[in-house]
Amino acid sequence: MLLRILLRLGEVQVEFIGRFQELFNSKSMRVDVESETSLLSLLKKLGEKAGFDVVSHFIGSKGELMEEYSLIILNGKAVNLGKLSEYVVKPGDKVVLSPSVAGGG
Amino acid sequence: MKGYAGRYLTIDLTRGKTVIDRVDEYMAINYIGGYGFGARALYDMLPNPAQIDPLSPENVLIWWTGPLAGTISTAGNKYSVFAKSPLTGIFGFGISSGLFASELKSAGWDGIVFTGRSEKPSYLMIDDDNIELRDASHLWGRTTWETEEMIKEELGDESFVVASIGPAGERMVKLANITNERNRQVGRCGLGAVMGSKNLKAVAVRGTKDVEVADIESLLKFIADLNERCQGPATEKYRIYGTPANVLVHNKLGCLPSYNFQRGTFEYAEEVSGEMMLKTHVKKIIACAGCPIACDHVNQAREAYAGSTSSVDYESLALLGPNCGIRSLDFITKAVEICDTLGVDTISAGNVVGWAMECYEKGILSRDETDGIDLRFGNGEALLDALRRLCLREGRLGSLLAEGVRRASQIVGKGSEKFAMHCKGLEWAAYELRSLQTSTLGFAVSNRGADYLRSGSYQVDVKGQVDRLRLDRSRGKIVYDGENLYAIIDSLIICKFTRGIFKSVDELAKLYTLVTGLSMTGEQIIKAGERIHNLARCFNIKCGISRKDDYPPPRAFEDPLPDDVVKGAVIKREEYDEALDGYYECRGWNKDGIPTKRKLLELGLNKEAEEVGVEA
Numbered sequence: 001m002l003l004r005i006l007l008r009l010g011e012v013q014v015e016f017i018g019r020f021q022e023l024f025n026s027k028s029m030r031v032d033v034e035s036e037t038s039l040l041s042l043l044k045k046l047g048e049k050a051g052f053d054v055v056s057h058f059i060g061s062k063g064e065l066m067e068e069y070s071l072i073i074l075n076g077k078a079v080n081l082g083k084l085s086e087y088v089v090k091p092g093d094k095v096v097l098s099p100s101v102a103g104g105g
Numbered sequence: 106m107k108g109y110a111g112r113y114l115t116i117d118l119t120r121g122k123t124v125i126d127r128v129d130e131y132m133a134i135n136y137i138g139g140y141g142f143g144a145r146a147l148y149d150m151l152p153n154p155a156q157i158d159p160l161s162p163e164n165v166l167i168w169w170t171g172p173l174a175g176t177i178s179t180a181g182n183k184y185s186v187f188a189k190s191p192l193t194g195i196f197g198f199g200i201s202s203g204l205f206a207s208e209l210k211s212a213g214w215d216g217i218v219f220t221g222r223s224e225k226p227s228y229l230m231i232d233d234d235n236i237e238l239r240d241a242s243h244l245w246g247r248t249t250w251e252t253e254e255m256i257k258e259e260l261g262d263e264s265f266v267v268a269s270i271g272p273a274g275e276r277m278v279k280l281a282n283i284t285n286e287r288n289r290q291v292g293r294c295g296l297g298a299v300m301g302s303k304n305l306k307a308v309a310v311r312g313t314k315d316v317e318v319a320d321i322e323s324l325l326k327f328i329a330d331l332n333e334r335c336q337g338p339a340t341e342k343y344r345i346y347g348t349p350a351n352v353l354v355h356n357k358l359g360c361l362p363s364y365n366f367q368r369g370t371f372e373y374a375e376e377v378s379g380e381m382m383l384k385t386h387v388k389k390i391i392a393c394a395g396c397p398i399a400c401d402h403v404n405q406a407r408e409a410y411a412g413s414t415s416s417v418d419y420e421s422l423a424l425l426g427p428n429c430g431i432r433s434l435d436f437i438t439k440a441v442e443i444c445d446t447l448g449v450d451t452i453s454a455g456n457v458v459g460w461a462m463e464c465y466e467k468g469i470l471s472r473d474e475t476d477g478i479d480l481r482f483g484n485g486e487a488l489l490d491a492l493r494r495l496c497l498r499e500g501r502l503g504s505l506l507a508e509g510v511r512r513a514s515q516i517v518g519k520g521s522e523k524f525a526m527h528c529k530g531l532e533w534a535a536y537e538l539r540s541l542q543t544s545t546l547g548f549a550v551s552n553r554g555a556d557y558l559r560s561g562s563y564q565v566d567v568k569g570q571v572d573r574l575r576l577d578r579s580r581g582k583i584v585y586d587g588e589n590l591y592a593i594i595d596s597l598i599i600c601k602f603t604r605g606i607f608k609s610v611d612e613l614a615k616l617y618t619l620v621t622g623l624s625m626t627g628e629q630i631i632k633a634g635e636r637i638h639n640l641a642r643c644f645n646i647k648c649g650i651s652r653k654d655d656y657p658p659p660r661a662f663e664d665p666l667p668d669d670v671v672k673g674a675v676i677k678r679e680e681y682d683e684a685l686d687g688y689y690e691c692r693g694w695n696k697d698g699i700p701t702k703r704k705l706l707e708l709g710l711n712k713e714a715e716e717v718g719v720e721a
Contacts, residue, residue, distance in 0.1 A: 070338075100354075102348045
């Protein structure tokens with residue numbers, strides 16, 4: 001704990017919905033972050049922990065936004081996938097990874 | 106021109122006469138099909154709609170396919186039905202999927218127009234060119250599922266596709282729908298009641314003809330590409346969980362309506378989620394004709410309702426579940442089955458029962474007025490009982506709910522109008538109003554009433570592209586663009602679940618041209634969308650619609666959301682007014698929401714400019 005405080009680490013709670021539950025084989029995960037980090041960095045860290053490329057579920061190989069596929073909610077707010085590096089995540093924040101909203105047949 | 110059959114039937118039910126009319130190139134290019142054809146026909150056939158009782162023989166009932174039905178086009182086998190709505194008193198419109206559209210086109214017909222009223226219960230049989238109005242006295246009182254089976258047996262061929270009404274339509278319940286192939290519905294606006302008012306129990310169709318397309322080689326190549334895209338990420342959500350995948354994400358965003366829209370989250374969301382449903386209740390997953398996605402998740406209930414089956418989508422689930430405080434997938438599955446077999450729209454039904462539950466809990470409806478039902482939120486048996494009564498217009502409660510939430514709240518009064526969740530008389534669908542405010546603008550300005558299917562404007566809210574808890578003038582343009590695009594999607598008629606696979610509107614135009622042989626650019630087809638939307642608005646203007654009707658219900662402005670994730674969210678009236686002004690400006694309408702002559706003339710709607718248009 002002392003080391004965590006010295007390194008100013010804390011936990012971000014990440015919840016998974018739909019296929020993300022299957023991909024992570026879990027409903028949620030806690031990730032250690034520094035006092036402030038970008039959402040993009042968090043996703044990369046999550047990928048390292050899980051062993052697969054998490055970012056590719058949100059940003060395609062050609063840089064295209066995968067908005068029809070996936071969405072992220074940060075503390076109850078929907079995230080603009082085009083600005084992942086601009087969102088700041090802090091210890092205690094809640095992040096949700098989900099398939100995008102479907103509807104309107 | 107190809108794709109179209111080039112002709113449609115007009116059936117005078119009063120006289121039993123049939124007339125065949127042509128669909129010409131002018132109609133095709135300017136109005137495309139489906140929504141466009143329906144708007145054109147409704148405007149022309151009901152020149153004074155304000156004077157028409159929707160349940161009288163003077164109303165018309167119009168069925169149209171689109172140019173893609175019956176071809177190999179991806180997810181294009183849909184049909185649409187139109188009338189002046191008995192629920193809303195304005196432009197009534199619904200779309201269904203399945204095999205009906207392709208069968209009708211293969212029989213050689215683009216559409217059917219019903220006028221008048223049959224003297225006795227009847228059903229229409231279309232067997233290619235053999236058209237017969239047959240006695241349906243023995244079918245009256247039967248459920249939609251029974252009707253379908255009995256007609257097939259009577260006609261001696263399983264390949265007939267049947268669209269029918271249930272007892273609710275016969276009793277002219279204002280929420281009555283039309284069902285084909287058990288689980289597919291023309292759900293909204295009470296068009297099943299119009300069918301019932303005409304003594305028309307069903308339409309059965311069998312077709313054996315080929316539907317020709319203009320450029321088969323290029324079309325095959327394009328469709329192969331589209332079908333491959335349909336297996337990609339844009340449609341994955343529909344394939345795996347179906348639309349119930351929305352439950353948990355809506356809950357996280359605070360936009361899952363619960364307890365008659367008093368809240369935007371549901372504490373038991375996990376128990377009724379798409380994830381849970383797939384694990385415990387989904388019996389099979391099926392697809393409409395020509396659809397590579399297969400989104401339809403058919404549930405089988407357990408325990409007390411074992412044996413009950415129904416196709417449960419997000420809207421049905423959310424309105425009959427969380428909106429009524431119900432946390433059991435068994436009750437929800439059974440509730441949908443009751444609605445489907447007796448023939449009412451699940452969205453409107455879940456909405457109006459949720460309203461009645463709030464009335465009951467607030468002491469506005471007494472136990473006497475609910476026919477002895479303990480209509481508390483969360484009481485599953487009470488939900489099922491109320492639904493049965495609604496469908497059959499049974500007792501005081503059934504007679505009240507059968508009128509829809511607007512009329513029911515006017516009858517009951519005592520402030521219940523303030524939490525009657527509708528716009529223009531159409532019950533609000535399962536998108537919370539205060540936490541998805543661009544979506545709310547889109548719902549409220551829609552031609553059909555509170556409509557989740559006409560602009561897709563919720564997308565900018567849930568994609569974080571705007572502040573979804575605020576409104577501003579720029580939202581008008583978002584709704585405007587969405588409506589014009591969706592007018593085309595609903596005229597072609599293709600499934601909106603494929604919208605993510607088209608790279609641009611030019612590809613929609615390309616699809617149209619490859620099928621029909623009629624040259625069309627993306628710009629032209631979007632202009633047709635704008636024309637169609639304006640035409641339907643002109644019909645509504647004649648029915649008395651104006652700015653005053655383009656607002657969400659009072660709860661959106663007066664009751665802040667209590668849920669943590671969106672705590673305090675409410676629509677500010679001045680922001681809504683500003684967004685509405687922005688929308689009218691994009692549309693070329695005046696401040697009161699009336700299309701200007703200039704805009705209508707620009708769209709080639711000359712007659713409408715004369716009859717409805719105003720100076721700027």
